[in-house]
Amino acid sequence: MMGLSIALTKGRLEKQTVSMLEGLGYGIEALKDKGRALVFKDSIEDIQYFLVKSNDCITYVNHGVADIGVVGKDTILENENDTYELLDLKIGKCKFIVASLPQNQLFSKVGHIKIGTKYPTVAKQYFLSKGMDVEIIKIDGSVELAPILGLCDGIVDIMETGTTLKENGLVVLDTVCDISARVIVNKASFKLKHSEVMKVIEDLSRKVNADVDTNL
Structure with a gap:
């Protein structure tokens, strides 16, 4: 398995995304007690997370430094974006x-x-x-x-x-x-790390659907 790198937008989206990952059983302990650190290893999955400003999230994913990014649709609409937008997380509305x-x-x-x-x-x-x-x-x-x-x-x-x-x-x-917050994916990563990327997408999609059902 090839490891993944995920860029998270700092602030409220970061907190909400981390909460979703925690609910899915990902090893995000370091993200919850981060101090001044900016790069974090998942304690369970072969994933590295790092925290960036919203505009930079797209830049890192565009250039393949991050395989996956979580960023607001507002930032996607305002900036040059050459990524795949694969999932609406239904948060940060x-x-x-x-x-x-x-x-x-x-x-x-x-x-x-x-x-x-x-x-x-x-x-x-x-x-x-x-x-x-x-x-x-x-x-x-x-x-x-x-x-x-x-x-x-x-x-x-x-x-x-x-x-x-x-x-x-x-x-x-x-x-x-x-x-709302969207999950974007680097185009090369989508091909080269397809199964790893889709596991994260499917996990998050399951969490989104579960949360929607809970709120009905």
Whole structure:
């Protein structure tokens, strides 16, 4: 058996993915008591895990450093991606939305429209699909601030509960798409380590289905 390398996105997805692996009986003790370490060996399976930021997860899988990656659909949509997306883990659920101040009348405005976002690729594709030519302004901080201060007419952002939008007087105008954590696989690894990769995919799929049944 050839060993696998799995890139996990740091933060909430990391915790939720580790919980799933633990429920499947994988040896993830080191991941639960990790200190400052970034690379971890599974105590049962021939698997090495490492923790990365979301954008880097795709990079490591694209280049074959990681055979498998767990990353949000938002990151997949925003970045160049030459991997296979094989499984929706049904965790880390949220959505891309378009929002604005109520008085801005974003979709009926005549003339130049400016959109603030951390996700320029997603925003551009969305408005092109609507036949709207807009100016995309890249924002790295609190996107909700931009329309309040007049930097833009509306925003494209990720929404989980909508609380921050409401507290800042913004309203949701449309949903671009739903988002959740996905399992991506390097294309070469899928061929060269097919049985090992598919074991992990099938195990995780079984866990996803079991969790769905439990929540019904």
